[in-house]
Amino acid sequence: MNKRSNTWKRLTALCLSLLLAVGIFSATAFAAPIAESTGSINVTGVEDGVTVSAYKVLDVNFNYDEQQPVDPVYVWSDEVKTWVRDNYSSYIGTDDSVTETFTENQLNADQKAGFYDALAAAIKNNTITLTASGTCTGNGTISSLPMGGYLLLIENGMKVYRPSAVNIVPEYDETAQEWKMSTPSLEVKSSNMDIEKKVNEDESDGHDSDVSDKGAIGDTVNFDLRADVPKYPANASAKNYAISDILSAGLSLADGSIKVYGVNADGETLLTKDTAYSIDTKRPNPAAASETTSFTLNFVYDEIAAYTQIHVDYDAVINGNAVVGTGANTNKAILDYNNNPYDSSSWKDTPDDVKVYTYGLKIRKVNKQDELLTGAEFTLSKNSDGSNPLMLVKTDDGAYRLALTGEQETTTLVAGENGDAKGKLTISGLSTGTYYLTETKAPGGYNKPNTSVTIEIKDDNLDGKPTSGNSSEFADGYVALDVINTQGFVLPTTGGMGTILFTAGGVAIMGAAVLLFVVLRRRKGVSNR
Structure with a gap:
């Protein structure tokens, strides 16, 4: 009796050792007592929509009548055993069993991973003809799987998934003194691809x-x-x-x-x-x-x-x-x-x-009546005194952009002359910062301003909608402003009585001066005679 008990203990130990060897990536939990030969695998750690396929590569010898495993507990399935013998002969016995070489103590994690990688490649390139025993989409459960060892392959995700091994096997409950079917759960390993x-x-x-x-x-x-x-x-x-x-x-x-x-x-x-x-x-x-x-x-x-x-x-x-x-x-x-x-x-x-x-400026050259004027010329500088004006390239009537090295450059910016461009100046390709617009030539009949116009381009949100000063954002990326000219030498008058009196007095004084001049001239003439 003791001899038989020791035999079962050794068989149990071997079974557990093999379970550890084959299930290198899985974790298991106890389920209900074995009543049938199928089970499920719970899969987590995968993306929505990907396909998880379970390929049965190991068979488990278990006597359901006696509710106990039969030696050899694991054998390679018919579909894979020839490939294993040809490529990993130390892993398969003469009776197609899984050898002790394929155990936790004999192989390290890299060796086992390498084996499963090679096995997956053989399945996917049809060196091994094997149909998936079950599938699920995304995180889920693969059900109705016969007892055995499975290789899980995952396809169609944004991540790159490595093959994973998991087992549906009986495990011995020492407390209940009976074998129970395990319900494995697998958290899949993958590479993020960002x-x-x-x-x-x-x-x-x-x-x-x-x-x-x-x-x-x-x-x-x-x-x-x-x-x-x-x-x-x-x-x-x-x-x-x-x-x-x-x-x-x-x-x-x-x-x-x-x-x-x-x-x-x-x-x-x-x-x-x-x-x-x-x-x-x-x-x-x-x-x-x-x-x-x-x-x-x-x-x-x-x-x-x-x-x-x-x-x-x-x-x-x-x-x-x-x-x-x-x-x-x-x-x-x-x-x-x-x-x-x-x-x-x-x-x-x-x-x-x-x-x-990038940003730009849209300038209108107008008079006080908001009439568009032609003939104005400008320079644009990042210096407050207008020195070192920016080099620009003319792209259209009244339109300019910053110049690149080797392009035909100009510092003189002429407001548009015709059509929709009349009286307008557009400058493109600027960054944020402070700019100084100097009018170097006024429209005919108008005064030239004696100071530059300070323009600030800001884009605190960095969304292409600049602001300038206290103005609201300019949705098209161009800061808009008007440059106004005044006309000629006309001085302001009020038409008051004081002005009339001063004018009359001035005329009287001028008349007296003329009369005095004439009298003096005559006296001088008489004296000379």
């Missing part, structure tokens, strides 16, 4: 680098993006990973400015072009094959697998096509990657963008 874009992140001027910043035509803007690196299984057949950037028409990539780093706990390592990555202008994702990018970095996954993130740093220049106001000059980054490690046609993309705003 990308984050920043603009001028090193400038401490109060802007939110995750969202937007401002600038003027000709300014250099710095961009940083950081993207998560997925943890693909070692035997994955689909490990495509690329980062693309699309600059709007108002931004030009600065030549030679791209720097790429691998990031881990030890810091950043500069990666070598043509070794760790190559540069293209097309996204590898077939769904976006027709889209042209400012640049696309196609990575060699094995060269970056040791890093947790990729950091890309580069510059762009705000050019003459810059959009003024809320339309913004957008910089969009896109992370393309295979979300199913065993299907090269599986692609997901994660975008992020930031905005760069």
Whole structure:
């Protein structure tokens, strides 16, 4: 009797050891006593809408009549045993059983993970012909599964999921002195796949680098993006990973400015072009094959697998096509990657963008009657004395923008002459700040002001809607103002009696002076005779 008891204890110990060995990623909880041969797996930690498939790779020998396991407790299923024998012969016995080599004490976590990665690859590339025993969508329960060991594969999510192993097996309840079916719960391991874009992140001027910043035509803007690196299984057949950037028409990539780093706990390592990555202008994702990018970095996954993130740093220049106001000059980054490690046609993309705003001035040249005037000329400076006026390029009648190096420049700004532009001056591509508008030539017949007009452009919300002074925001991105001219040398008169008396007195005095002059001339003439 003692011998039989010891045999059962050894069998129980072996069963528990094998349970630990196969269920390397799972946690189990007791359920009701075994009454039938099916069970369920509760799955958590996955995204909504993804498909979780359970593939049965191990059979369990259990005698339901006697309510006890039968040695060998675990055997490889018919569908996988040949593959295991050909590739991992030490894991399978002559009777197709799971050997003691495949135990917690014999294999470390990396070795077990490597085995399940390889097994998943064989299933997905049809080296092993095996149909899923059950599925669920998102977090949920896979039900009506026969007792056994299962490999769970997850597809179609934004995250990259690694294969997970879990078991539906009997466990012995020492208190009740009976075998009970376990109800396993699995929290799936996955890699988050995010990308984050920043603009001028090193400038401490109060802007939110995750969202937007401002600038003027000709300014250099710095961009940083950081993207998560997925943890693909070692035997994955689909490990495509690329980062693309699309600059709007108002931004030009600065030549030679791209720097790429691998990031881990030890810091950043500069990666070598043509070794760790190559540069293209097309996204590898077939769904976006027709889209042209400012640049696309196609990575060699094995060269970056040791890093947790990729950091890309580069510059762009705000050019003459810059959009003024809320339309913004957008910089969009896109992370393309295979979300199913065993299907090269599986692609997901994660975008992020930031905005760069520019502003402008809309000036009306008018008289006191609010009539538009032509012929006025101005300069615009950032100095209060009007010195060093800004260089601009004429784009239309009465319209100018900041000039880029090498363009035909002018400092003289002429108000519009014809049509809708008559008497108007539009200046585009400015940043926030204080500007001084100096009128250098007045319209014909009008006085030229002897002081400059001070104009302040502010955008505290960085949304492309500037304010100036105490005015409300200008929704189109242009600060608007009128510059008024007065006319000629007309002096003000009141028409009062005092003025009339002074005028009459003046005339009388002038008359007396003339009379005195005549008399003196005559006397002088008589004397000369």
